[in-house]
Amino acid sequence: MCVNYWRRQSTALLGHTGAMGHPGPVAVDDLSMLELFDGVSGVGRLAGLLEVRELVAGAEVVRKGDASTSFALVGMGTIEIFDTDGTVLAVAERGSIVGELGIASGRPRRATAVAASPTVLYVGGRDAFEEMLALPGLRRRLQRIAAARLAMAAPEVPATLRDGSDVYLRPLLASDKLAYTNQLRRWSAESLRRRFFSAAAPSADLIDYLVEIDYVDHFAWVVVDRVRPDVGLGLARYVRSAGDPRRAEVAFGVDEESRGRGVATMLLGALAAAADCAGIATFTAEMLADNDAMRAVLGKADARFHAVDGSSVSAELEVEAACALLPAHLGDDLAAAANDVVSAAGIALVVPHPRAT
Numbered sequence: 001m002c003v004n005y006w007r008r009q010s011t012a013l014l015g016h017t018g019a020m021g022h023p024g025p026v027a028v029d030d031l032s033m034l035e036l037f038d039g040v041s042g043v044g045r046l047a048g049l050l051e052v053r054e055l056v057a058g059a060e061v062v063r064k065g066d067a068s069t070s071f072a073l074v075g076m077g078t079i080e081i082f083d084t085d086g087t088v089l090a091v092a093e094r095g096s097i098v099g100e101l102g103i104a105s106g107r108p109r110r111a112t113a114v115a116a117s118p119t120v121l122y123v124g125g126r127d128a129f130e131e132m133l134a135l136p137g138l139r140r141r142l143q144r145i146a147a148a149r150l151a152m153a154a155p156e157v158p159a160t161l162r163d164g165s166d167v168y169l170r171p172l173l174a175s176d177k178l179a180y181t182n183q184l185r186r187w188s189a190e191s192l193r194r195r196f197f198s199a200a201a202p203s204a205d206l207i208d209y210l211v212e213i214d215y216v217d218h219f220a221w222v223v224v225d226r227v228r229p230d231v232g233l234g235l236a237r238y239v240r241s242a243g244d245p246r247r248a249e250v251a252f253g254v255d256e257e258s259r260g261r262g263v264a265t266m267l268l269g270a271l272a273a274a275a276d277c278a279g280i281a282t283f284t285a286e287m288l289a290d291n292d293a294m295r296a297v298l299g300k301a302d303a304r305f306h307a308v309d310g311s312s313v314s315a316e317l318e319v320e321a322a323c324a325l326l327p328a329h330l331g332d333d334l335a336a337a338a339n340d341v342v343s344a345a346g347i348a349l350v351v352p353h354p355r356a357t
């Protein structure tokens with residue numbers, strides 16, 4: 001019903017506060033009932049910084065390219081987010097937040113959003129956004145929402161393996177879960193043993209943990225075939241250390257048919273490009289002592305190895321050395337694709353980069 005309706009509007013609500021709708025105060029109870037604030041106390045001050053706006057179906061909420069000066073929480077109704085060609089990219093319903101990426105990053109609106117039904121919004125500016133980030137647990141929740149949205153929108157980065165095959169690298173998405181599960185089902189007991197230190201198939205809980213990542217402390221790239229992007233060739237992740245935010249542990253898995261083509265080496269460089277944006281300086285890894293292929297890959301970035309016990313070894317290497325594994329243009333493209341995702345558009349408290357301090 002609303003496709004392209006926004007083109008007829010002349011003013012976006014969040015671009016020009018006061019131009020549309022009927023402003024009014026937000027009741028603390030209405031705000032507390034939104035899922036985003038589940039278990040969060042002390043929203044009174046935030047409520048005081050927000051304004052209720054009632055929109056008719058078809059009213060424009062934000063317009064692509066406009067300056068980002070405010071955000072909105074959906075109190076009632078549905079908002080559709082449009083691509084430039086008029087297709088619906090996403091739908092935001094009661095409890096969703098709209099416009100937070102722009103206000104967090106200070107960049108212009110990335111897409112146009114239109115009320116698809118009579119809609120009630122709680123609209124705030126930068127002061128309300130800062131207040132929301134200061135509420136206990138809210139920064140983390142908003143960070144997850146923003147990072148997941150940005151990961152979905154991140155461009156696929158084209159690259160070429162050393163055998164000349166064309167591939168794409170992109171962040172792992174929650175929607176990859178089925179493909180990832182099926183890939184692990186095809187793995188031999190030996191591959192599972194090397195990756196998970198056990199020949200048993202990973203549990204459903206472990207797969208959830210491996211796929212439902214937050215992108216800020218736990219980030220993963222996948223490599224897919226460029227001709228058949230539904231075919232995943234390999235995946236690698238880093239998980240930031242809880243004790244030291246400048247260190248992260250890496251892990252790799254390459255499909256059995258795709259090994260020896262440089263997929264893991266490319267993934268190590270790609271992880272480094274993202275980690276550098278996330279303020280991580282050192283990678284660590286743990287592997288079985290007989291995992292010569294993994295040792296060979298990490299060795300290319302001058303990893304230092306230490307025996308943990310008779311059966312496993314740990315490795316430590318500098319992110320900078322792993323960045324050097326990629327051609328400069330590919331490293332730059334990957335960093336550009338990952339930067340907003342790993343910082344959740346600036347919502348995450350990213351560790352200051354030594355070069356910036």
Ligand SMILES: CC(C)(COP(=O)(O)OP(=O)(O)OC[C@H]1O[C@@H](n2cnc3c(N)ncnc32)[C@H](O)[C@@H]1OP(=O)(O)O)[C@@H](O)C(=O)NCCC(=O)NCCS
Nearest residue numbers: 194195252253254259260261262263264265292293294296
């Ligand atoms: C380890 C793994 C990720 C490597 O993936 P890959 O895409 O084949 O790696 P690459 O092709 O980038 O590089 C592999 C390197 O190891 C070398 N290698 C492979 N088998 C080897 C062996 N048995 N001994 C010594 N070197 C070996 C290859 O020659 C290659 O080096 P090169 O590029 O100088 O030729 C992959 O084998 C895998 O998924 N294994 C199962 C899971 C696992 O072990 N994960 C690691 C635990 S975190």
